[in-house]
Amino acid sequence: MAVFLSEYRVVLPGGVYDAAGLHALLCEGRSLLQPDGSHPAMTFPERAPGHATRLARQALADAVPDALVVGTTKGELEPWLEDRTRPQGPGALLSGLGCDARIVRAVSTACASGAQAVIDAAELVQDGDATDAVALGVDALTPFVTQGFASLQALSADGARPFDRERDGLSLGEAAAAVRLRAQGGGARLVGWGGSNDANHISGPSRDGSGLALAIRRALAGHDPASVVAICAHGTGTRYNDAMEAKAFRAVFGTPPPVFGIKGALGHTLGACGVIELIAASEVARTGIAPPTARCRNPAPDCELDVVRGEARDVGRGLVLSTNSGFGGINTALLVDWGAA
């Protein structure tokens, strides 16, 4: 049973976007990243504690769904960073949100948290446990996070270049995004989803892509892979992630459909990226136009993918796949299309 998607809100440093607005922004091919690869939010301007909660509130707006599922890696950290007796994490964020939804919960599966929130929300609706649900992904940039990724030497020196020959790491971003899911409606539909674990390495992707391929096959169950017209990849811009994804796509599709990624444009928004990328994928399903992969200039030979770059491309209408992976070996795959009620 498909679950219908609507009421998209994406909170970025430059403003709040609906689905069409996000698509237009991405199709411009611009990047929010600064010349040194940093994100505007990484300068940590003076801001009151509770920034993640404020981002989430902006994305939720006035919505009071039957169920709210928040996907986040760290939730609200800032008050705790100042005073360790203060609440922290996803629980602090849920409390701060103060949403009156009947069911309120958080899921945290590293960089797949947003996509996992979508899956959890879809299943609450599908099972009749909730009449409607909002999946919300959010994470704020803090020194806790940025210095952690720096310690892992995972950050790019001059900005993420997903699927590029010269890619050298990721760029962090900051965002919140929300989408409402209902059992009935029209427009974008979530028609499949899947998850898996690499069972291979705690912080690195499996080298063979078999875990992600498993998640994709689970999402495609009952669908013809040939009807997938585009893939919105996780595309972090790290050597290992992008190569792993390419192997997974080739394993499932043989010759994969055009691939695009948005982390060169927005940075890696951690818990938010799964929701944002689902919204981007749903707009490709609606319009048939895939945005370019910002900052990808020369496709990497080790990826062997048809990467959309330079300018937006007409890929036609059909199913669009969105994939995410995270620490702990977790993979998710979401499949969307655009159909009538």
Add this chain to the structure above:
Amino acid sequence: MSAALLGFGRVSAAGLQCGKRLEPWASGPLALKAGMFSDTPFPRFGRMDPLCKVAVAAASLALRDAGARVPDGAEIAQAGGTGHGCVLVDGTYEDSRAKGAASPASFVYTLPSMYLGEIAIRFGLRGRCALLTGGPLAGLSALVTGVRWLEQGRASAVLVTAAEAVQGTRVATSMLLARDGGGRFAQAAFRVPPDARLLDGDDIGVLYDAPPGVVGARAAGQEFSLRVLDARE
């Protein structure tokens, strides 16, 4: 809601429990070592954060209890639940960062879902994963979620692991559940009132106790329970 319970493991201040077998602590604080629950070398264990250690130990005991009934790892999904998450290693990492030497070894564990990854690596579990967090009933939510997956055919077996590691307390309960019965335990029955609010609220406490029955949860003004029937063959 119903599911077959194939194996049960628990780690708490009372000791290590594998099915009905409880090996109590002699005395002193809970200092987990891999040799307490594993017959094979497990060098990774020493590097893990406290949440991963207690969760991996409970999961190991649940899978040992299931014995030959453990399905193929590719078919085993994982649902985790933790209210407090990885707050201890968050503190360790933040201390290192504040000194100007952010520790990558600590940072990788500053995600509450990492114990699902450690369990997956140790036992080759490749099914879907979800970690519910953010409230005192996260473990209960994980159990309900796992049973839902079985009911709806989203997984044929689920390892549900609820874990908490905070100052002075380490506790984890793990259950291997399957859609098909025939486990050494008879059918486990879970009852949740249809109007139960499963999540969050300062007035809700959760109790992981009453071995080998599993989880009771008490909410202010109402009591609802999930009970694993003790009907070992």
